[in-house]
Amino acid sequence: MGAKSLKRRPIKQHNPEPQASMASSRRKIGSHRKVSVLLSASLTIAVIGLFAIWSYSRHNFESGVSYEMGRVVNEFPHDSDAFTQGLLYAENDTLFESTGLYGKSTVRKVNLHTGKVEVLQKMDDSLFGEGLTLIGERLFQVTWLQKTGFIYDRDNLSKLQQFTHEMKDGWGLATDGKVLYGSDGSSTLYHIDPSTFKVISKQVVHFKGHQVHNLNELELINGEIWANVYMTDCIAKISPKDGRVLGWVVLPNLRQELIAAGNNGIDVLNGIAWDSEQKRVFVTGKLWPKLYEIKLLPIKKSFEEGVIEQLCLRNPFRFTT
Template identity: 70%
Template sequence: MIHKPSPRAFFIMEMTLYLSQLVFMGSHLSVKLLFKPGRYKYNVSFTEMMPSLNMKPTLNEGNLHGWEVENIQKMDNFLFGEGLTLLNNRLFQVTWLHKDGFIYDPNNLSEIGTFNHDMKDGWGLATDGKVLFGSDGSSTLYQIDPQTFKAISNQVVYYKGHQVYNLNELEYINGEIWANVLPTDCIVRISPNDGSVLGWILLQNLREELMEAGMISDNNVLNGIAWDGEQKRIFVTGKLWPKLYEIKVSPIKKPIEEGIIEQLCLHGLTQPKEKVVNLGRKLRA
């Protein structure tokens, strides 16, 4: 029998704040930053959390430090733009509540194609440079053929016998899939090979600080991961957050009490807000 190490929990080691009080064309920096040398692309959408605002999701290209808009690709009003990833010089994007996806030219963001996938609908999308990985808000991680868009495999993600539901935003980082778990402030680290949980990133303090400053409400959860592969940087944000964070993580050194991960990170097993805040503070103490 091959022994697999127990999943490890990580916490923020260093944090750099970017774009304080970001307000960008009336919309909010959302779930994906796609980096290339000196540039990035990202998906902008208020409508992911606030469809009553009647604002169109848009795909924009900008400069990381200057935040100047150079190209905009607007989507139809009935579509909610979700996961976005770059593979073989093409941008792939899925849409919430639909099986339809879109393909864009990364140079000018023009739409160059569409596709239909096997997931229930579109939440997250990532790539290892060979295949696409997708999520649909369930506990399933999909591997998708980028040519046919058929599911190559689908792995149900478990942690200690519990399904990890609400897998949302995805990012491929150093051979792992990192996924936001709605509505928690946790990121689960998943093996792309078999769907096993490799560990957790606990980021409860970010939303807590923004709430205490009166910048967001309780339902504006962590959701958004980006990986700058060239400079090895990790960025995170959340639903309607006015800030973007660059973080570095390190293992939690002291033992974690049994059941804390379930209470903090597993939808349906999480505790009332006050208890979750206290558990997060206890881990940071």
């Protein structure tokens, strides 16, 4: 891992974050995938100013794209040592979670209300756990920097099978029960056959002419793929048919409030879970002490052109040996 290096290909000048700042904050290389909890000064200013600029000159939202914030309706305890990579809700207020970091990666069954880990499967120290999803009685998980994945029994988390997929890397997983949707940290959304692990189709995720890079943890909600965009406080709502961004959920308040309360060791927003029966959305982050149930509130006022690009889009990352 020490031999890995990170290269970037510039995109349009909508991202004010200096290259040096991104290099220092993006540390998903080496024995740890820990990143800085403080984003660049320009990003912080953009987040804080998101609502202030509404009173100035405005531009209309892109037609058909929704813009929403999240209001916290419930808070639940979350293991602050869990480097959350994959998250999903099952019945009876049960969560399944995949955690990362070498030597600390796990798959776990968690009680929503108490945050207690009820069943835990520790992964080999050479593996870095990533996205997780559930089809029937089987949990599917991918791993970082490898094309290897695992299938677990949902009851006791025993390992049932190892598989090889065709994505360039393993980041996020979601499903509609028939197809696996996968991300590899690029702007590509993969459709994968869960029986053969062959790619059925794929789309480039795009917003206003820009590719949306660094797609991370995934969840399927009401026919949309929701994706954490790595190193942002944003969730992209994506059409699985054509890769178009249908909307943005912007959640800077969650991380900022945790930091303000003294949680300086937290990492980025990552982890989306959906309770389809009670229509509840849950989110958390890497090393966060809390998991939140949020209610989405539409942002009805328009804001200056380029703000979403500043908050939610990042340069692509390339890994070479």
